[in-house]
Amino acid sequence: MSTVEETADSHDEHDDDHHDHGEFIAHHFDSAEQQFDSGKLGIWVFLVTEVLFFSGLFVAYVLYRYHHPEVFVDASQFLDKVLGGINTIVLLFSSLTMAWAVRAAQLGNNNFAGKLILITMICAAAFLGIKAVEYSHKWDLYILPVSYYNYMEGYHPEAESGGIAGTLHISKWLVTLSMLPLLCLTLFSAGAVAMAATGKRLMAQFMLGLAIMMSGYFVGAFAGQTYQNWHEANLEAEEHAGDHGHDGDHAGDSIATGPDSTSERPPQIGVFFSIYYCMTGLHAIHVIAGMAALSWLYFRCLKAHFRPDYFGPVDYVGLYWHLVDLIWIYLFPLLYLIN
Amino acid sequence: MSATPQAQKLFGHAEENNYLKCSSGIKSWLFTLDHKRIGVMYLIGVTFALFLAGVFALILRSELFTGDENFLSEAQYNQMFTLHGAIMVFAFIIPSIPAALGNFVLPMMLGAKDVAFPRLNLCSFYLWMFGTAFLLTAMLTNGLDTGWTFYTPYSITTTTAVIYATMGAFILGFSSIFTGLNFLVTVNTMRPKTMGWFKLPLFIWSLYATSIIQILATPVLGITLLLLIAERVMHIGIFDPAYGGDPVLFQHFFWFYSHPAVYIMILPAMGVISELISVYSHKKIFGYSFIAFSSVAIALLGFLVWGHHMFTSGQSQLVTLVFSAITFSVAIPSAVKVFNWLATLYKGSIKLVTPMCYALSFIFLFGIGGLTGLFLGTLSTDIHLHDTYFVVAHFHFVMVGGTLTALLGGLYHWWPKMFGRMYNDFLGRVGCFLVFVGFNLTFFPQFVMGSRGMPRRYARYDPEFEIFHQASTIGAFILGIGILLAFAVLVHAVFFGRKIGGNPFGAASLEWQSSSPPSFHNFDHKIHMNAPYDFSAMVYDEEMDTYIQRDFVTPETPEVPAPEPTKA
Numbered sequence: 049m050s051t052v053e054e055t056a057d058s059h060d061e062h063d064d065d066h067h068d069h070g071e072f073i074a075h076h077f078d079s080a081e082q083q084f085d086s087g088k089l090g091i092w093v094f095l096v097t098e099v100l101f102f103s104g105l106f107v108a109y110v111l112y113r114y115h116h117p118e119v120f121v122d123a124s125q126f127l128d129k130v131l132g133g134i135n136t137i138v139l140l141f142s143s144l145t146m147a148w149a150v151r152a153a154q155l156g157n158n159n160f161a162g163k164l165i166l167i168t169m170i171c172a173a174a175f176l177g178i179k180a181v182e183y184s185h186k187w188d189l190y191i192l193p194v195s196y197y198n199y200m201e202g203y204h205p206e207a208e209s210g211g212i213a214g215t216l217h218i219s220k221w222l223v224t225l226s227m228l229p230l231l232c233l234t235l236f237s238a239g240a241v242a243m244a245a246t247g248k249r250l251m252a253q254f255m256l257g258l259a260i261m262m263s264g265y266f267v268g269a270f271a272g273q274t275y276q277n278w279h280e281a282n283l284e285a286e287e288h289a290g291d292h293g294h295d296g297d298h299a300g301d302s303i304a305t306g307p308d309s310t311s312e313r314p315p316q317i318g319v320f321f322s323i324y325y326c327m328t329g330l331h332a333i334h335v336i337a338g339m340a341a342l343s344w345l346y347f348r349c350l351k352a353h354f355r356p357d358y359f360g361p362v363d364y365v366g367l368y369w370h371l372v373d374l375i376w377i378y379l380f381p382l383l384y385l386i387n
Numbered sequence: 388m389s390a391t392p393q394a395q396k397l398f399g400h401a402e403e404n405n406y407l408k409c410s411s412g413i414k415s416w417l418f419t420l421d422h423k424r425i426g427v428m429y430l431i432g433v434t435f436a437l438f439l440a441g442v443f444a445l446i447l448r449s450e451l452f453t454g455d456e457n458f459l460s461e462a463q464y465n466q467m468f469t470l471h472g473a474i475m476v477f478a479f480i481i482p483s484i485p486a487a488l489g490n491f492v493l494p495m496m497l498g499a500k501d502v503a504f505p506r507l508n509l510c511s512f513y514l515w516m517f518g519t520a521f522l523l524t525a526m527l528t529n530g531l532d533t534g535w536t537f538y539t540p541y542s543i544t545t546t547t548a549v550i551y552a553t554m555g556a557f558i559l560g561f562s563s564i565f566t567g568l569n570f571l572v573t574v575n576t577m578r579p580k581t582m583g584w585f586k587l588p589l590f591i592w593s594l595y596a597t598s599i600i601q602i603l604a605t606p607v608l609g610i611t612l613l614l615l616i617a618e619r620v621m622h623i624g625i626f627d628p629a630y631g632g633d634p635v636l637f638q639h640f641f642w643f644y645s646h647p648a649v650y651i652m653i654l655p656a657m658g659v660i661s662e663l664i665s666v667y668s669h670k671k672i673f674g675y676s677f678i679a680f681s682s683v684a685i686a687l688l689g690f691l692v693w694g695h696h697m698f699t700s701g702q703s704q705l706v707t708l709v710f711s712a713i714t715f716s717v718a719i720p721s722a723v724k725v726f727n728w729l730a731t732l733y734k735g736s737i738k739l740v741t742p743m744c745y746a747l748s749f750i751f752l753f754g755i756g757g758l759t760g761l762f763l764g765t766l767s768t769d770i771h772l773h774d775t776y777f778v779v780a781h782f783h784f785v786m787v788g789g790t791l792t793a794l795l796g797g798l799y800h801w802w803p804k805m806f807g808r809m810y811n812d813f814l815g816r817v818g819c820f821l822v823f824v825g826f827n828l829t830f831f832p833q834f835v836m837g838s839r840g841m842p843r844r845y846a847r848y849d850p851e852f853e854i855f856h857q858a859s860t861i862g863a864f865i866l867g868i869g870i871l872l873a874f875a876v877l878v879h880a881v882f883f884g885r886k887i888g889g890n891p892f893g894a895a896s897l898e899w900q901s902s903s904p905p906s907f908h909n910f911d912h913k914i915h916m917n918a919p920y921d922f923s924a925m926v927y928d929e930e931m932d933t934y935i936q937r938d939f940v941t942p943e944t945p946e947v948p949a950p951e952p953t954k955a
């Protein structure tokens with residue numbers, strides 16, 4: 049009787065205490081191999097569900113592009129190929145470091161794996177920073193989902209935004225979007241200091257890692273905004289020089305210019321941006337989930353959990369991360385590179 | 388003949404270290420990772436959903452007793468049938484057999500200690516709770532009046548709590564995906580090396596096929612509902628025609644999930660029936676591989692027929708034709724199963740105990756439900772029958788007559804395993820009889836009404852339909868009493884039933900090799916591999932009042948012929 053009770057208890061709590069004795073095989077598996085195979089099959093099946101989850105959006109995309117090809121051609125020119133391209137490179141690079149981290153974990157090199165995972169995390173955050181610049185720029189111009197879409201040719205948001213944001217040439221939306229990362233950065237830094245002060249080295253290191261990850265966001269946002277300002281200035285200069293031929297700025301004169309007199313409906317171009325925001329937004333949520341999973345891996349690397357016969361979690365999260373990357377690889381040409 | 392001492396220990400009455408007693412306290416249940424306890428919790432949950440939505444059904448039927456307003460306004464009627472449908476579909480019938488019975492039985496049938504991902508399993512249960520809570524929130528706030536199908540554009544414009552309800556369905560969808568993922572991996576990696584694909588019980592095959600559908604179809608529902616929420620919150624113009632969206636696209640997305648979902652409902656039921664028919668005929672299942680492959684065939688073909696719900700929604704003629712043709716082909720694997728069950732019954736030594744009564748009524752009712760599906764899949768007749776009570780009757784024959792009947796049959800079959808007690812078989816059969824009679828009285832008149840043009844989802848009707856509606860209402864109450872009785876008999880058994888040994892019905896699949904109720908780790912001894920339908924390997928031991936394996940009987944006693952059929 050008592051033995052059964054013991055097994056039951058240890059079963060219920062094995063999440064907490066199995067880390068201690070370095071034995072990571074759950075009780076219901078016969079072998080490490082069986083556990084690894086189960087996890088691997090599980091994650092692959094999960095990725096299938098993820099692909100199908102996105103499939104609805106891809107179908108919507110295909111349908112609307114089929115029915116309104118001209119709208120897609122025009123609208124995609126509002127998307128900045130350079131920022132999108134940089135983001136593609138950032139994610140590709142993060143996939144590389146992720147794959148490398150899997151290898152390092154497989155070799156039992158927790159230290160190196162942890163560093164590679166940290167780089168991956170920074171890339172993820174930087175991606176979001178750049179994305180935030182892109183979003184905020186569009187929101188300034190009222191390039192929004194169809195029901196709010198209200199873009200006007202020649203409208204300059206700077207005229208409106210006062211305060212620090214205005215003087216620094218930063219979109220007020222970017223400031224808003226950056227609040228949460230800023231809060232996280234502060235909390236994690238403070239946490240790191242507090243942990244270090246109380247002598248909890250491991251936690252301090254972990255918090256520091258998280259803070260470094262969050263600063264990745266600001267690196268991305270800063271780089272993105274700098275480019276954006278430079279680009280704007282260039283365009284303005286061109287405009288002043290009387291050169292009206294720039295295709296990026298005057299694309300789709302007829303369709304892109306807000307609700308006009310001929311029809312009551314908002315312009316079809318808004319649907320493109322609905323789809324754009326749904327797809328990239330859902331992708332961004334997956335990036336954030338990935339950051340959470342990567343942080344967990346980072347923590348376990350600090351605890352030196354991984355060994356040649358136990359590195360499943362790194363492998364599984366790695367596969368997930370590659371999928372997130374892969375989806376972006378599809379989104380980028382489909383949305384940005386239509387011309 | 389006498390059993391070896393070892394067998395006495397293994398198959399005798401349950402010791403007290405079983406999974407129900409091995410730890411106690413509310414926490415030991417709420418945080419359990421044991422698939423058996425999670426299965427029991429799921430069972431309690433889905434039964435709650437069944438009773439709640441069942442009460443709605445009775446209210447609806449009472450309102451329909453006459454054609455004029457009795458006590459529900461039109462608006463209230465709309466809300467009532469929507470909540471009835473949504474709760475029944477998303478919170479009850481989809482999780483019912485897989486998550487409750489399957490969770491309990493599947494790992495044991497594989498001889499495993501648990502499912503592959505116990506924590507995911509618990510997570511799935513809590514998602515079920517959250518999802519159902521959202522549905523109930525919708526009910527308690529603004530209600531919901533879109534029908535369980537959430538068709539746009541009405542679902543975008545109605546003032547009822549569409550967002551809560553779709554969030555609920557979304558979360559329940561993930562609960563279902565996680566169950567499916569878990570089962571699929573468990574079947575692949577957790578069975579013993581010697582257990583090949585064709586040594587799996589057919590219930591496992593059907594759960595496996597179900598898992599495939601859950602994994603492939605449910606994410607599409609997820610994104611659809613998410614887009615619907617986005618559409619309501621900020622009008623993204625994908626489904627909303629006011630902003631250039633396409634409402635028919637919503638129907639395509641919705642049925643791309645929901646047609647496969649009807650197979651999520653029926654496939655596990657078919658698996659249960661395969662077990663019951665074979666065990667209670669005490670005869671090897673006929674056409675094992677045909678039944679097994681027909682499950683997979685149904686799962687795959689089920690993805691190609693969603694358009695038959697949209698014959699009148701303005702699809703092109705060519706598309707309609709193709710969908711109609713494929714719809715017919717889905718009926719083939721279903722029929723293959725029915726033939727095989729009938730062939731199994733033939734010359735079997737049939738025991739008309741409660742589970743078998745349910746199994747037989749399943750075959751009858753599912754037969755009618757499936758055949759009327761063909762009427763609906765035929766283009767010319769569907770134009771007439773679409774959105775009438777004929778459709779209502781069709782899907783209730785397959786969902787209630789099929790899945791609910793199989794769930795009850797399965798519960799009666801595995802109840803002694805789950806709780807170690809025997810129910811009152813006579814009252815069980817009375818319950819089954821009431822369910823059968825009540826069910827037919829409720830839904831058969833609806834076929835007649837439907838074919839005479841009574842539209843579905845109407846709160847009022849013309850006097851010519853009154854007689855059918857009244858029969859239907861009376862039937863519904865009989866059905867309700869029958870279901871109540873069925874559950875009452877089961878609950879009574881848990882507390883007062885006669886204690887029973889490990890294998891009271893002489894079944895050969897592995898779950899019966901545990902004690903009843905099973906111990907925490909399922910099996911106290913090394914599993915004795917035998918073919919799931921080889922009943923000749925089982926002999927009845929009077930002393931222990933249970934079937935045991937022939938190998939456990941001491942050899943010096945002369946063989947006593949077990950109560951098994953004459954081998955034809």
Ligand code: HEM
Binds near residue numbers: 718756760769774
């Ligand atoms: C034997 C194969 C089956 C065929 C050929 C078939 C065919 C059809 C067709 C053509 C319709 C559309 C009717 C209309 O709206 O005009 C339909 C509706 C429906 N069927 Fe089936 N069906 C079959 C089996 C099942 C099963 C096994 C289930 C569930 C367990 C099921 C559940 C439903 C439901 C829920 C609806 C109505 C959905 C709604 O509009 O609310 N069917 N069926």
Ligand SMILES: [Cu+2]
Binds near residue numbers: 645646649692693696
């Ligand atoms: Cu269908």
